[in-house]
Amino acid sequence: MKTTIAIVDDHELMAKALSGLVQKYEDYEVIYEANNGKELLNRIKLKMVPDVVLLDISMPEMDGFETALWLKNNYPEVKVLALSMNDKEESIVGMLRNGARGYLLKGCKPFELKQALDAIVQKGFYYTEFVTGQLIKSLNPETLQNP
Template sequence: MKTSIAIVDDHELMASALSGLVQKYEEYEVLYEVNNGKELLNRIKLKMIPELVLLDISMPEMNGFETALWLKNNYPEIKILALSMNDKEESIIGMLRNGARGYLLKGCKPFELKQALDSIVQKGYYYSEFVTGQLIKSLNPETFQDPVDALNLNDREIDFIKLACSDLTYVEIADKMCVSPRTVDGYRESVFQKMGVKTRVTMVIEAIRLKIVEL
């Protein structure tokens, strides 16, 4: 039985190249290519469930961090291999924390991709020397990690947090952000999940503690 793979990347040329490369491997088959996490979720909800996901980080609508976390919480059996141009320590740690089983840079050699796929399928994980080095670096107590980077908050979520720390209602916040109340509900749910809080009050307290907002 071949291992089924979904490729999630907003760069169509990259997605197509990855698909062509993976199709050359006898042990794997590409189920589909999609442009972002939201499209992946839609396919999964239609029962088009891959065994492994090649996941980019920087994508519109639903990025890699959000997608990985959703998969971790809803389909933990789906293995994730992050594939990105981003070599920042906080991005690597963030993806692994959100459920990725491995992390590859897009500049890797074809044999490294095959090696990573095989390792994840057979062992359940793949850590290259580069990723291992970044993990060790992150354990250094002198390494400072910005709270926004650590929580993987995007610009719109930060805007939401700052407005939510006022006396504005969610409807008024939606008006200020020029989005619908439903979109603001989405920001709230995402921020609550990333910050590990359940109420607006605790979110505000945590935002102040982390100096995301100042009194």
């Protein structure tokens, strides 16, 4: 059985491009695209619960932080992969705190998206070296400033 994916991004072109890319992966199926967190919640309430949500952070009505937290509290079995152009430490840490199982930058290569999806499904999480570095920096800010 294929892993079901919902794509949540307010940029329609990005959502469609992601959807087309994911559909090419043998083990995955995009069941729908949503423009924001509120639209995703409405679909989930209609029993359209995906296995994985590819979630943008910056969106109108209900952003990625609120959406990830709602999923964590209401549907913890849904795995969230944050996908953003934002590489700021506080955004990465905030999304992971709110339940995201991984964080990818939108500038990543297509094979990295596949790697991330596979890792989240198989291991439950996906952290790039960049994300790991940001996490360590946020946990030990003084250590890295004074080596």
